[in-house]
Amino acid sequence: MFQYIYVEDAIREHPQTQETLLKYPRATVVPCQRYGEIFNRKGQNFRLQKKSASLILAEKHGKTVLPTPPDYGIGGKNNYYFSHMLNCVFDCRYCFLQGMYQSAHMVHFVNHESFKEGIINTCTEHTGEDVYFFSGYDCDSLAMNPITGFLEDFLPFFAENPRAILELRSKSVYIRQLLKHEAFPNCVVAFTLSPDSIQKQFEAKTPSLDKRLEAIEKLQKHGWKIGLRFDPLIFCQNYENIYRDFFENVFSRVDLNSVHSMTMGTFRLPKGNFAKMKQLYPDEKLFAGPLEKKGSTVSYEENLEKSLLSFCHNEIAQYTSTEKLFMYPELNS
Ligand code: SF4
Structure with a gap:
């Protein structure tokens, strides 16, 4: 899968590095001092790199755990x-990562132990309270697991720390490792779900809706708590029919008893990311409108945003209580 693997000198002998290199015996290994030399280099072609990205193995320095933006949550305080x-x-064409970095190469910080330390320290700062940790913010938690060994390492760790609640957010159906592990209550396996037509149009290389629902069915039988993430909702012609059929399909297959939380949000991007993404894909219809700038964000025109959100909210309400549904933006905002 990777033709080149860049490896920082400092972690060349780290067990996680060794394990990864063994998986790719044919890759050319290129030593480097710091991953930024490759990742942050100016003038890289994101679109071209995305077609055959390299892997970079690096060490995470400094803070490993950071507070989420205020609207990012599933009912917890911390x-x-x-x-x-x-x-x-x-x-995914709407993904903010495209406008975030200079490079499409994938970076894996192999020093998992530093992340664990950051998680333990953060829990200590919130004595006696639950603390939520989101692992799928700058990547897809499950999709790269065969390379990172993330689940093998972090599932036992979180199982032993019940106040630390882990959210794995994914579109991947790579669930083998989860099915091997006993389910535990402080882990939410969250899937981003979109109607078929939206998935085909805007979520390149991802598994179909049907495959994701199949994965949910297996996981819920195995006892895992499930998160449903309807984010981003995309405005399209005929969106009422498209989303009505979609929710009917989803709620006919998901066991509501295993649902931990649902989130829903309309398509939105930070202004800077939006500008970069529009430059990358000038012909992309998604970026052509009907959008407007609101503060530091670009999102759908206010009335349209409210119609889309309230339509989807009402559809969901036909199947389940919306107590566990967290929305961006709030309907009354
Ligand atoms: S799966 Fe998530 S992280 Fe990956 S490209 Fe799509 S939106 Fe971005």
């Missing part, structure tokens, strides 16, 4: 994220 990876194997 919300943090950690990124053991940067970038993603999938290629």
Whole structure:
């Protein structure tokens, strides 16, 4: 899969590095001092690199756990994220990562132990309270697991720390490792779900809706708590029919007893990311409108945004209580 693997000198002998290199005996290994030399180099062609991205094995320095933006949550008070990876194997056109980095190469920070330390320290700062940790913020938590060994390492760790609640957010159906592990209550396996037509048009390289629902069915039988992430909702012709059929399909297959939480949000991007993404894909209809700038964000025109959100909210309400549904933006905002 990778023709080139860049390896920082400092972690060349790290067991996680050794394990990864063994998986790719044919890759050319290129030593480097710091991953930024390759990842942050100016003038890289993101679109071209995305077609055959390289892997970079690096060490995460400094803070490993950071607070999430205020609207990012699933009902908890203390919300943090950690990124053991940067970038993603999938290629969703609406993904903010495209406007975030100079490079499409994938970075894996192999020093998992530093992330664990950051998680323990953060829990200590919130004595006696639950703390939520989101692992799928700058990557897809499950998709790269065969390379990162993330689940093998972090599932036992979180199982032993019940106050630390892990959210794995993914579009991947790579669930073998989860089915091998006993389910535990402080882990939410969250899937981003979109109607078929939206998936085909805007979520390149991702598994179909049907495959994701199949994965959910297996996981819920195995006892895992499930998160449903309807984000981003995309405005399209005939969106009422498209989303009505979609929710009917989803709620006919998901066992509501295993649902931990649902989130829903309309398509939106930070202004800077939006400008970069529009430059990358000037003919992309998604970026052509009907959008407007609101503060530091670009999103759908206000009335349209409210119609789309309230339509989807009402559809969901036909199947389940919306107590566990967290929305961006709030309907009354
Ligand atoms: S799966 Fe998530 S992280 Fe990966 S490209 Fe799509 S939106 Fe981005």
